[in-house]
């Protein structure tokens with residue numbers, strides 16, 4: 795069985811993330827989305843909310859499960875006997891950071907590899923931070939995120955989409 799983890803902040807999960815999961819399922823039998831706390835970012839959502847939204851957004855795929863991890867990605871992977879991480883690549887801007895992280899992870903555990911998948915062109919500039927900003931300003935985010943996330947964001951910022 796080919797297994798992979800998809801680690802990230804998912805704050806919140808977007809259609810860009812989901813497109814990567816869908817592509818990963820063409821290659822892997824089982825994908826575990828691992829919600830990780832990123833020390834460089836202050837999260838908008840509580841971990842329990844993120845787990846609930848990611849679970850809801852991926853419930854149509856029985857080969858996907860959701861977990862969380864506070865420590866190193868490679869430690870999580872080793873504990874679970876998984877040797878591959880999936881990461882998404884958008885514009886060139888992602889490359890430098892992703893490249894350094896992939897090589898660092900491989901230095902930490904020589905049996906660990908990162909597989910990069912490219913998103914659909916329409917999601918190329920979509921990020922959780924852009925979604926958070928648009929939602930905070932009351933913009934329509936329905937094309938960027940699954941329905942459950944749209945509802946939670948709207949509730950959080952207590953605003954209706956502008957016509």
Ligand code: ADP
Nearest residue numbers: 802803804810811832881882883913917920921
């Ligand atoms: P992190 O804080 O670890 O970067 P993110 O949730 O922002 O967590 O992203 C997790 C992964 O998903 C990263 O590899 C990121 O490049 C990728 N990703 C995020 N948004 C998109 C998108 N729109 N298309 C493709 N990949 C994406």
